Amino acid sequence: MQLKPRVRRPAGPDMRRRLMAASCALLGASSARSQAVAGSGPAPNTWSIDTALAYYHEDGRIQAIEPVVNVLKDFGDGETVGLNLTFDALSGSSPNGALPSRSVQTFASPSGKNLTDPSKLYTTAPGQLPVDPHYHDQRLAGALNWQLPLTRVTQATLGGKMSYEHDFFSVSGNVSIAEDFNEKNTTLSLGVNDEYDTLHPIGGTPVAGSDYTLFEKTAGKTKNGAGVLLGVTQVMSRRWLSEFNLSADRFTGYLNDPYKIISIIDAAGNTTGYEYERRPDERTRKSAYLENRVGWDRASAGLSLRYMTDDWQIHSETAQLHLRWWIDSQDKYFEPSLRWYRQTAADFYSPWISAANQNSTAYASSDSRLGAFHALTFGLKYGEKLADQGNSAGGEFSARIEYYQQVTDGHFDAPGSLQGLDLVPGLKAILLQIGWRF
Amino acid sequence: MSHGGSTKQFFQANRLSRSRARGASHGRESRLRPVLLSICLVWMAFGQSNAQAGVQAGAPIDLEALRGRVVYLDFWASWCVPCRLSFPWMQSMQDAHAADGLTVIAVNVDRERAAADRFLQQFHPQFDVRFDPEGSLAERYKVQGMPASMVIDRHGVVRFTHIGFRPIDGAIYERQLRELLAEK
């Protein structure tokens, strides 16, 4: 709020503008704060509720149902408080990390203590990917977010998250600050976050790298993560908004998946045993993210690119495109989307351990999430405005479907009898979602 | 500010020419520069065309005719969420102080009249609404944020300039209006 007439800013000569734009481009602008320009969002001093129900189904594997609710209070002066609650329930079959075999395989559920109690066992037929058919998990997560304007051009954000599952508990906090420049055409943001997780795996934490049949278990574990994000948002033109972020995070502690094992395979292709996976106790990741939004009268498009690299030697590229088409005088829309993703394998990823190397203490994991693969997502969303409920922003109903497919990259030289088997089959999944905003 | 700018510009120009001389030995650098420069040119094209949009001659507000009255000149748009708060407030100011000499003029900057009309249908203002779709009035009055308002006293001098409208601002702005209305 000004109490004095504003001083006129002198216009610069053309040459100066060209040089400055050039130096600006050389450094590459980027930003992290969402452009909450005096426009979108609920009417000031009101509540808005955003809910969604998602159903996820993997072909022959996991299914999940996930209701989410987000409540936002806008105080009208730029200050907002938001609460998010998410619940999800998963069930179905989850790969346990072992390799398919030409013979029947028998495993114990995580709560099992030996391979003799029949109530805790499950078997895998020859040629099939070993999966735990009784996998189930429920998660309840909450997040609180507080945005506070410090000046007309500075905004601070404080957030906290908590997530609870019967074998995992996570708590994290984040703080960020954003500053506007150039009549709010440029916004610089800096944020940090910290996370603390505790794990109490069912049946106890297995000793990493130990023989599966010995069922050596220990107490609960913890892991800690910290991250930093630096970003710039730049209004490029009346139709084009760009955001560029650089971020890095580092996790230390127990980073293994306590339920994953690796098959030990001899030269003939027989499974001679299993051992629990062992991952490093530290992981540092860096990523660069670029997002662009372009708008026209009845349509808009978004393109985002992300490159990530970490010290486990995983590199990934993500590209996401979506187009929104408004129909029927901006009350209804369709939004097709496409996502392409590719990652390289962690340097300690291996679908199996050869019997000759089984006594090595090197890191090893057969978790397909650490392997090399590419993935495609095709999505279609439909949305329509609901009749005005008094809240000037209006409500919206939306429905969305997505098809996700992961395809393994690379070729594995399967020894002996394993030849001809699909050792790392990939994944196909569908997501259905409906949502309401009031 | 322009002096500081030109020093920076000189500094950057020197740094650019120095690094260009070293360019040959840095393979990755020399591949990147043409890409970045072409991105820069595209950005400039967009930036230039939009910075110049709307700078045209337009009929200014005839403040001469309003000499003797306190004028609350407001710039609003249908897409401006805080304007949903400022409109009822401006209406209540008009109702309370028009007799004492207050004139409210709300200038709309929507590019499409239909969007402005939808907003007006919701708020039914009884004060003067003008339309400035090219933004020439906004440019002339150097609007630096949305909504923006200028409070002009009975002698035609801009006494207060406001950017934005928050719930607490109503009371503060009204105090300013009373102050100017009390002057003769």
Add this chain to the structure above:
Amino acid sequence: MKANRMIWILLLPAAVLASGCSSIGVKPWQHDLLAREDMRLTNDSLDTAIDDHLYFSKEASSGGRSFAGGGCGCN
């Protein structure tokens, strides 16, 4: 030389952008399209949160946009 370059890349943005990018952008009254809800960056959307959770549990990458998501104990 490399350290020198890194320092410039890290320190100059704030200063240069404040004055250097002043020619790129729009006037405050030209934010009509940018104000539209589909022109907001994806940080806030519920869809993004649901998708991010899915990708976090099936892939090795996460975050970059806001903060690294956590909560299911995977990866």
